[in-house]
Amino acid sequence: MxxxxxxxxxxxxxxxxxxxxxxxxxxxxxxxxxxxxxxxxxxxxxxxxxxxxxxxxxxxxxxxxxxxxxxxxxxxxxxxxxxxxxxxxxxxxxxxxxxxxxxxxxxxxxxxxPRTLSIPGSNLSEIYYLRSMEDSKKIRTRARNAKRGAVVGGGFISMEVSAVLAQGGIETTMLMREDRIWKRFFTPAMSKFFESYYSARGVRLIKETNLTQLNGERAVKSVSLEGGQAVECDMLVAGIGVxxxxxxxxxxxxxxxxxxxxxxxxxxxxxxxxxxxxxxxxxxxxxxxxxxxxxxxxxxxxxxxxxxxxLGDRAAFLHVPYFFSDVFDLSYEFWGDPANADQTVERGDLSTSSFSVWWLRNKRVIAAFVMSRPDEERDAAAKWIESKQQISAEKLKGKSSVLDAEEPAS
Ligand SMILES: Cc1cc2nc3c(=O)[nH]c(=O)nc-3n(C[C@H](O)[C@H](O)[C@H](O)COP(=O)(O)OP(=O)(O)OC[C@H]3O[C@@H](n4cnc5c(N)ncnc54)[C@H](O)[C@@H]3O)c2cc1C
Missing domain, CATH: 3.50.50.60 (FAD/NAD(P)-binding domain)
Structure with missing residues (x-):
């Protein structure tokens, strides 16, 4: 061997x-x-x-x-x-x-x-999950001729897929259990921004809903929701976690x-x-x-x-968690971990696509979301989280340069 x-x-x-x-x-x-x-x-x-x-x-x-x-x-x-x-x-x-x-x-x-759906009708065709290149090719091929798409889930995969389908001219409906988009991570104000952005681009959002059944003879034709509502679709993509x-x-x-x-x-x-x-x-x-x-x-x-x-270089993995996403014409980045924050600070204008959100705990930045902001905000985010920099929330909110928020080490 x-x-x-x-x-x-x-x-x-x-x-x-x-x-x-x-x-x-x-x-x-x-x-x-x-x-x-x-x-x-x-x-x-x-x-x-x-x-x-x-x-x-x-x-x-x-x-x-x-x-x-x-x-x-x-x-x-x-x-x-x-x-x-x-x-x-x-x-x-x-x-x-x-x-x-x-x-x-x-x-x-x-x-x-990917987690899979396990409701009646889950074995119909035209139901897709997305992990591999093969999966993406199948969705892409189907999307060429689809008229109506249902996307299940309110997280980043569903947001991204919905954006691509809608941009391809498909009448797209997002179906999510939560009462707002990407609740696990976005603040209510951020969810509101993205929901408006999606609605303005033709994506229909159905929130606080549960799927009860997928209907069709061979291929999925509609989704039944709790409460009796049905959503017609000729393809369905589920992004319900992994x-x-x-x-x-x-x-x-x-x-x-x-x-x-x-x-x-x-x-x-x-x-x-x-x-x-x-x-x-x-x-x-x-x-x-x-x-x-x-x-x-x-x-x-x-x-x-x-x-x-x-190769012999044994060291601890010290790394600020980071995530990025692109939806429609937006690109955003996120650093850190907002769990246990005791304060959030917004910069920019949440009614436009240029804003950042900062999560603080005990006056130190623990997470930051940055979208279309000056580079200094991107640069400060990871650096401050890693160094546990002390920050003035008032200055972070009010000063035109984010760097003016740094407090001297105590
Ligand atoms: C559609 C999609 C979009 C994404 N977009 C973003 C994004 O915008 N931003 C972001 O930060 N992250 C994104 N991610 C997440 C990111 O891609 C993953 O975190 C990353 O791929 C994880 O890498 P990995 O090597 O751990 O796993 P993978 O890249 O999934 O690789 C796992 C490998 O293990 C193989 N494997 C599994 N079981 C076996 C077995 N028994 N025998 C042999 N091989 C096996 C698989 O075939 C695969 O090759 C996205 C993920 C997906 C699926």
């Missing part, structure tokens, strides 16, 4: 950036094997609900590394390769095909999988709890095995709490961090 010095389980974003990091750190030919259930080389996932879905990007343009990269550096990438089980003690990956591959060091980066993919490491001896538990070094409890990206629940030393992050920057940074760790 061949033994890989380094193996990555999962061929997604962590894998793409970890491979790049290993090469930059001096990886030798033949040392790395990537096992991926995907049928494409590691690619960026954010475009799947934005430019790729809209037909502005293609398979090649969203690759993390060029096709030749893997061959040139002697990296073996096995696509359509499903790992059934990891034996952590024997350091062996058991493939669904029956083949076994052994490793010295492993990064588990299996990501997350769950971490831990099946291949169940019973492996690795500690699991909402993902794979890792310490602040991204190490599992099994020596030689790291976990990173959407599947990893890590100890966040900056905020002093455990978290699992399902965002692009986390996958990129943790992939790079694991690469350095495998």
């Amino acid at each position: 061949n033994r890989s010095k380094y193996m990555i389980l999962g061929g997604g974003m962590v894998a793409g950036y970890a491979a790049k990091g290993l090469v930059e750190g001096g990886l030798k030919s033949g040392e790395l094997t990537i096992l991926s259930a995907d049928n494409a080389l590691p690619y960026e996932r954010p475009p799947l609900s934005k430019s790729f879905l809209a037909g502005k990007d293609d398979e090649k343009s969203i690759r993390i590394n060029a096709e030749e990269f893997y061959g040139e550096h002697g990296i073996e990438v096995r696509l359509d390769c499903h790992v059934a089980r990891i034996d952590a003690r024997q350091k062996t990956a058991h493939l669904q095909s029956g083949e076994n591959l052994s490793f010295e060091n492993l990064i588990v980066a299996t990501g997350a999988q 769950s971490p993919v831990t099946e291949p490491v169940a019973n492996s001896g690795m500690q699991l709890a909402d993902g794979i538990l890792v310490n602040e070094y991204l190490e599992t409890n099994v020596p030689g095995i790291h976990a990173a990206g959407d599947v990893a629940s890590y100890q966040d030393a900056l905020f002093g709490k455990r978290r699992r992050v399902e965002h692009w920057d986390n996958a990129v940074s943790q992939g790079q961090h694991c690469a350095r760790a495998l």
Whole structure:
């Protein structure tokens, strides 16, 4: 049985950036094997609900590394390769095909999988979930001839998909359980802004609703809602959250709890095995709490961090959580963690698309949302959160430069 010095389980974003990091750190030919259930080389996932879905990007343009990269550096990438089980003690990956591959060091980066609907009619055709490039291609193809689209969920995937469908001329209805858009993260004023923005662009929002049934003979034709209302559609996309993919490491001896538990070094409890990206629940030393992050920057940074760790540079992963999204002609960014905030401060004008929102706790910034604002606001956000900078809320609100809000260290 061949033994890989380094193996990555999962061929997604962590894998793409970890491979790049290993090469930059001096990886030798033949040392790395990537096992991926995907049928494409590691690619960026954010475009799947934005430019790729809209037909502005293609398979090649969203690759993390060029096709030749893997061959040139002697990296073996096995696509359509499903790992059934990891034996952590024997350091062996058991493939669904029956083949076994052994490793010295492993990064588990299996990501997350979409939650699915489980109401009557959920098995009809023209019901879509979005995780892979294949999923995005299917939605894109269907959208070319669709007239009415229903999008279930009130979070970022639903917001992005709804924007693309509406821009493609599809009569789009967003259906959400909550009483306002992306309630988990937006303040009420932010939800209000985005709801108006969507309504003005033809997206119908039905809030505080539950789906009871999907109707149609073969393909979905309408959605029944609690209370008896029905929404007609000829395609439906559900963006109702994801769950971490831990099946291949169940019973492996690795500690699991909402993902794979890792310490602040991204190490599992099994020596030689790291976990990173959407599947990893890590100890966040900056905020002093455990978290699992399902965002692009986390996958990129943790992939790079694991690469350095495998090459001998063991360090704690100290990183301000970050997220970005693009909807219609808007782009926004978000840093930090607003949980436990005791104050929020708005800058700019929430009736226009140029504003920022700052979450404070004990007079220190713990999270920030920035959209179409001067660069100094972007720059200050991550820096202040990381350094636990003391801030004057009054100055943050009132001064024309955000930098005037800094208070001297106490
Ligand atoms: C449509 C979409 C849009 C997004 N947009 C944004 C955005 O705008 N901003 C943002 O910050 N984040 C965004 N994200 C989130 C971001 O893309 C993810 O956080 C990131 O992809 C996580 O990387 P990962 O490597 O952990 O998992 P993934 O990229 O999902 O990779 C997991 C890999 O593991 C493989 N795998 C799983 N099980 C097995 C197995 N048993 N055997 C072999 N291989 C296996 C999969 O095939 C896949 O290759 C988006 C995600 C999606 C799906």
